[in-house]
Amino acid sequence: MSLLLPDSGLLFWMVLIFxxxxxxxxxxxxxxxxxxxxxxxEYIDNSLRLAKEADAKxxxxxxxxxxxxxxxxxxxxxxxxxxxxxxxxIVQKAREQAQDExxxxxxxxxxxxxxxxxxxxxxxxxxxxxxxxxxxxxVIRQNLSTDKAQMDLVSxxxxxxxxxxxxxxx
Amino acid sequence: xxxxxxxxxxxxxLASDAAAGTEDAAQDAGVPVPxxxxxxxxxxxxxxxxxxxxxxxxxxxxxxxxxxxxxxxKSIRISLPVIVRSSTGWHCFMSSKLEDGAEYEGLFISSSxxxxxxxxxxxxxxxxxxxxxxxxTKNVLALxxxxxxxxxxxxxxARWYRRHDALGEAPSGVAAVLEPVIEMINDxxxxxxxxPDYAKYSPYLLTVFFFILINNLMGIVPxxxxxxxxxxxxxxxxxxxxxxxxxxxxxxxxxxxxxxFWPDVPLWLKPIIVLIEIFGVFTKPFALMIRLxxxxxxxxxxxxxxxxxxxxxxxxxxxxAGSMTVVSVVFGVFMDCLELxxxxxxxxxxxxxxAVFIGLARxxxxxx
Numbered sequence: 275m276s277l278l279l280p281d282s283g284l285l286f287w288m289v290l291i292f293x294x295x296x297x298x299x300x301x302x303x304x305x306x307x308x309x310x311x312x313x314x315x316e317y318i319d320n321s322l323r324l325a326k327e328a329d330a331k332x333x334x335x336x337x338x339x340x341x342x343x344x345x346x347x348x349x350x351x352x353x354x355x356x357x358x359x360x361x362x363x364i365v366q367k368a369r370e371q372a373q374d375e376x377x378x379x380x381x382x383x384x385x386x387x388x389x390x391x392x393x394x395x396x397x398x399x400x401x402x403x404x405x406x407x408x409x410x411x412x413v414i415r416q417n418l419s420t421d422k423a424q425m426d427l428v429s430x431x432x433x434x435x436x437x438x439x440x441x442x443x444x
Numbered sequence: 445x446x447x448x449x450x451x452x453x454x455x456x457x458l459a460s461d462a463a464a465g466t467e468d469a470a471q472d473a474g475v476p477v478p479x480x481x482x483x484x485x486x487x488x489x490x491x492x493x494x495x496x497x498x499x500x501x502x503x504x505x506x507x508x509x510x511x512x513x514x515x516x517x518k519s520i521r522i523s524l525p526v527i528v529r530s531s532t533g534w535h536c537f538m539s540s541k542l543e544d545g546a547e548y549e550g551l552f553i554s555s556s557x558x559x560x561x562x563x564x565x566x567x568x569x570x571x572x573x574x575x576x577x578x579x580x581t582k583n584v585l586a587l588x589x590x591x592x593x594x595x596x597x598x599x600x601x602a603r604w605y606r607r608h609d610a611l612g613e614a615p616s617g618v619a620a621v622l623e624p625v626i627e628m629i630n631d632x633x634x635x636x637x638x639x640p641d642y643a644k645y646s647p648y649l650l651t652v653f654f655f656i657l658i659n660n661l662m663g664i665v666p667x668x669x670x671x672x673x674x675x676x677x678x679x680x681x682x683x684x685x686x687x688x689x690x691x692x693x694x695x696x697x698x699x700x701x702x703x704x705f706w707p708d709v710p711l712w713l714k715p716i717i718v719l720i721e722i723f724g725v726f727t728k729p730f731a732l733m734i735r736l737x738x739x740x741x742x743x744x745x746x747x748x749x750x751x752x753x754x755x756x757x758x759x760x761x762x763x764x765a766g767s768m769t770v771v772s773v774v775f776g777v778f779m780d781c782l783e784l785x786x787x788x789x790x791x792x793x794x795x796x797x798x799a800v801f802i803g804l805a806r807x808x809x810x811x812x
Contacts, residue, residue, distance in 0.1 A: 280679040287584040300647035303598040310605040
C-alpha cells in the first residue's frame, strides 16, 4: 500500500525541484524557443505569400509581354499593309501621270504635225501657184508670139471684163 | 498480456529454487541486471528462494541509498545524505551509517510492516514514529539529476536561438533535436487544446512534457544515473496532477463554475449532474496521476519480471534455464522498446490531457 501513498520527504523535494525547473524553463527556456519558432513561422508564411505575389506578378508581366508582342505584330502587319497600299497607289499614280504625259506629248506632236502639214501644204500651194504662173507664162509666151494672138487675147480679156458676172466668177 | 507475464513470473518464482550467482548470465546476455536482484540473491543463502517480490518492490520503491550493482561479494552503492528532524532535533548524515539495520543517533531503517524501509525512531513508549524526513533519497537524487539534464538541454536549445538568427539558418545541435518536438507539442497539442490564450500555459505544459519524458527515459536506462523509478512514484505524479488541477481551477472563468453548479439541464436533473460535475473536477487530475504512475511502474515491473525469469529458472536445469534465458532476452528487448514508446506516449498524454482540461475550463459559452 505504501506504493500508493505520497511520501512527505519526496513530496517536499519534488515541489521544490519542480518549482525551480518550471521557473527556470518558463523564464529562460521555452518562451525564447517558442517565440523564435513563432517568428520563423511568420517569416516563412510571409515569404511564401511574397513568393506567390511575385509569381502572380510574373504571370501578369508575361501576359503583358505576350500582349505587347501581339500588339507589335499587329502594328507591323498594319504598317506593312499600309506600305503596300502606298506603294500600289504611288505606282498607280505614276502610271497615270505617265499616261497623261504621254497623251499630252502625243497631242502636242499631233498639233505640231498638223501645223507642219499645214505649212507644208501652204508651201506646196504657193509652189504650185508659182509653177502654174511659170507654166502659164510659158504657155502665154508661146501663144502670144504673134501680133494677132496678142490682139485676140486683149480682146478676150476685154470681153471677159465686160462679160456677165458669171464668167467673172469662174 | 501484462497480467499474464506477471502471473507467469510469479508462479515460476514459487516453483523454482533459484539462487545467487546468476547475474553473470544476465550480463552475458546483455540484459541490465536489476540492482536489487543481485543484492537479494546475495543476502539469502544458496538454498533460499529467489525473492522476486522484494526485487520488484526494492526497485520500484524509494530507498536511502543508491544500490548500483554487486561484483562478487562487494556491493557497489552510493550513500545518500539523510536529513531528518526527530525529537532530538535535526540530523544530517550519510545513509551508509544505517546500513544493514544499524542504528545511528537513535534512528534506524524500520522493518515493520507499516514503515518498511523508512527511517524511524522509537518514542518514549517504544513505538516506531517517523520523524520529519527530507532525506535526499534515490528518487530525489534521480529527480535532481534528471532535472539538471532537462534544464541544461532546454537552456542549450534556447541559447542556440539567442545566439543565432533562426530566420536565416537551420537549427543545429540540441536545437535541431528538440525543435520539432517542442513545435509539435506547442502547436499540435497545446495550441489546439487550450485555445486562443495558450501562450500563458505553454511554458508550464512544455516543461511538464519534457520533465516526464526525461524522467521516463532515464528510468529505462538500467544503470546509474538512470534506473530510478521517478515518474512511477505516486508522489511525483501527485505533484504534477495537483499543479494541473490548480491551474485548471484557479485560472478559469465564470462560465466554468456556472456549468458545474448550474448546468443547462432540466431542474430535476440538476442535483445529480452537479454532483457528477463536482466529482469530475477531482477525478480528472486523479486519473492523470494514476495513469502516469501505473504505466511507468508497470513498465519497470514488467522489465524486471522478464529479467527475473533468468534467475528463477537458473536452477531448473540447463535446458529450461537456457531456453528461458533466450525468451527473457527477447522479451527484455521487446519490453525496452515498448517502454521507450510508453515513455513518450505517457508524457504526451499527460501534457495533452492537462491542456485539454485547461482548454475545457476556459471554454466560453457559444452564442447561439
